[in-house]
Amino acid sequence: GLQALKGNQAMQLADIEGSYKSLIQTSDSAGKLYQQTMDAINKTLTSADLDPAAKSAAITRQTELLRTGLGVIGKIGALDLTSLLNFSSVNA
Numbered sequence: 788g789l790q791a792l793k794g795n796q797a798m799q800l801a802d803i804e805g806s807y808k809s810l811i812q813t814s815d816s817a818g819k820l821y822q823q824t825m826d827a828i829n830k831t832l833t834s835a836d837l838d839p840a841a842k843s844a845a846i847t848r849q850t851e852l853l854r855t856g857l858g859v860i861g862k863i864g865a866l867d868l869t870s871l872l873n874f875s876s877v878n879a
Contacts, residue, residue: 813864817857824853 831837831845854869861868 809864810866813860813866813868816860816864817868820853820856820860824849824856 827849828846831842831849834842837845857868
């Protein structure tokens with residue numbers, strides 16, 4: 788009985804560690820994607836080569852790519868990351 792209990796605890800700890808590592812990796816990947824997107828949006832906003840309509844289209848595309856990327860990352864990590872994106876309250 789004691790040996791079985793130790794085995795069960797070891798398995799539970801291994802599961803917890805695996806989940807923890809998966810969450811850390813998911814968070815890191817999502818953070819990197821977010822930062823890359825913000826960098827791209829900043830470059831778009833400061834570009835002298837684009838008119839306002841082109842900037843708006845490029846930023847819309849970047850946010851779509853971010854949403855898609857976070858969806859993929861979230862599926863891998865078993866998290867719903869896209870529900871965190873809500874740009875409707877952002878004032879332009």
